[in-house]
Amino acid sequence: ARDDQIKALAVRSLTKPLNLLPAAAVAGLGLALELWWLVLAGLIVYVVLVVTTFRNPAEARKVMAGAREDGARPPAPADALRDPAIVSRYQEAVGEERLIRDAVRASPMPVDDVEAELVGLKDELEALCLRAQRISDYLATIDTGELRRRRIEVRRRKDGAPIELAQTLARTESALDDQLATVDSLARQLERFHAESLGVVSTLGAIRGQVVRASVADSSGAERRVRDQLGDARQLVRVLTDELEAPAVEPGG
16 A cells, blocks of 8 residues: 555656666766766765655656556455445445545645555555455355254254264254354454444545645645544554454354
């Protein structure tokens, strides 16, 4: 996300021909004439051009645009989402992200750092929703009522059964207990996703309000506040994603 974009911008700045050629020409002339101060001047020119490119907002926008157009990116999550509730939450969050981007571009605040945070936020929202979809897909294949009926039947048959059969039925009962515990844990995780993702959408709406306020009032410090709020939203999404990645329940727990 943002770290990868910073690295890409650094590489672009270091290897851009318009930075390399003038510096190489000055340094090469210094070597040819054995004027070492001219070689040093060429190196200084190169450093100045690299720093200028790295801090150029237009260059940052080119890097971000290239990242979004990368042909190696996986298909858009909207194509992989099937649960209507997850689709709705994803669309709401991405819609707010798009509105924030538009509001920032229409405001007097610098856009580059904020846009970098928005790119990272969208990527993390995609990962979160895809994980939630996998949980939803699994739960859709499970009939918990049937599992509980099977467990009751196994317990009934275990009572008074011969020792070997009772041991087998006890293992079956334990496996059913583990599966039901996993299903219950995953269902709670999915409920947490819906509750927290609604909070993320509301937070993004509040951030958009901050951007609009900055466009009609004193915008001093607005970029930092918006960037920090987006960072907090990203942290919440990452925490929730980590929870969805964690094992639902320990076996036998």
